[in-house]
Amino acid sequence: MHQLRRFASLLIVLVVTLSARALGQMYQDPVNHWSARVPEGWLAATPEQLVQINDYFSRVVKGNMQRYIACFAPRWPFEENDPYILVQAQTFDTSAMTIDEMVKGLSGGATKGVEETIKESSGGLVAGTKFEAPVADRDNNRVIYGMHMTTPAGKGSRAHCVMHLTASGLVQFNCYAPDESFDAAKPGFDAFLASVTIDPGQEFKGRKKSKGSSGGAIGGVLGAMAAVIIASRRRRQKQRAAGACS
Numbered sequence: 001m002h003q004l005r006r007f008a009s010l011l012i013v014l015v016v017t018l019s020a021r022a023l024g025q026m027y028q029d030p031v032n033h034w035s036a037r038v039p040e041g042w043l044a045a046t047p048e049q050l051v052q053i054n055d056y057f058s059r060v061v062k063g064n065m066q067r068y069i070a071c072f073a074p075r076w077p078f079e080e081n082d083p084y085i086l087v088q089a090q091t092f093d094t095s096a097m098t099i100d101e102m103v104k105g106l107s108g109g110a111t112k113g114v115e116e117t118i119k120e121s122s123g124g125l126v127a128g129t130k131f132e133a134p135v136a137d138r139d140n141n142r143v144i145y146g147m148h149m150t151t152p153a154g155k156g157s158r159a160h161c162v163m164h165l166t167a168s169g170l171v172q173f174n175c176y177a178p179d180e181s182f183d184a185a186k187p188g189f190d191a192f193l194a195s196v197t198i199d200p201g202q203e204f205k206g207r208k209k210s211k212g213s214s215g216g217a218i219g220g221v222l223g224a225m226a227a228v229i230i231a232s233r234r235r236r237q238k239q240r241a242a243g244a245c246s
Contacts, residue, residue: 025037025038026038026195027044027070027072029069029070030199031069032069032089032171033166033168033171033198033199033202034164034166034171034196034197034198034199035196035197035199036173036192036193036195036196036197037191037192037195038072038192039072039074039188039191039192041074041075042072042073042074043072043073043074043075044070044071044072045070045071045072049071050068050069050070050071054067054068067088067089067090068086068087068088069087069088069089069171070085070086070087071084071085071086071087072084072085072087072192073085074188081177081178081180081181082177082181083175083176083177083181083182083185083188083189084175084176084177085173085174085175085176085189085192086174086176087171087172087173087174088171088172088174089169089170089171089172090169090170090172091168091169092168092169092170094165094166094167094168094169094170094204094205094206095205095206096206097165097206098206099136099137099138099141099142099143099165099204099206100136102134102136102143102163102165103134103135103136103143106131106134106143106145107133107134126149126150126151127150127151127152128149128150129147129148129149129150130147130148131145131146131147132145132146132147132148133145140164141164141165141166141198141203141204142162142163142164142165143162143163143165144160144161144162144163145161145163146158146159146160146161147159147161155178155179156178156179157176157177157178157179157182158176158177158178158179158182159174159175159176160174160175160186160189161173161174161175162175162193162196164196164198164204165204165206166198166202166203166204167201167202167203167204167205168202171198173192173193173196175189175192175193
């Protein structure tokens, strides 16, 4: 739990000190083979900051296979109701997979254990988590799903997640905002997600017929849930600071 607190503190430092190297321009990731247009006025994390955040995340989650490879937000210092986007990647063999298998891995009982993991890992910050039904976008080799997290005080946050399957694994874009500001943030999220392009030659080339569900899908969920928990920790820290000043 101490490590989780340290990781949450690191993320606060990260979002306060993001660089302005991707203001309203195309952000290109040649290592993970994707690009996207950053929303006007948004900022991107530096590579050095991403190394730090992944180092702490790997210590918190044993056996973690997820990597945060980019982070975007509209302004700093980071305000409680601001939206933000975390991008994660996982490398694995996709040649024997299908989009339908990924959807199955995110459906029904497959996520029940993840919901319990979120509740237990949050240190009492998360009272409940609900997954929206995943949707297959076969034309673009994507799986789209949502998450909703509720605190014991009834405050909620939403995550809109788009998982791109590629020739070498997955790249997942996790778009976050509190309930009260999510609808206002959604057009910006949609514009960013519509601009995502997988590099030529790196497109998903999996099988046409399905054999079962995929563990890669649950890996994507675990990466998405970490930032939801961290966001709830930031909110509690801000509430405590406000109480101390009153």
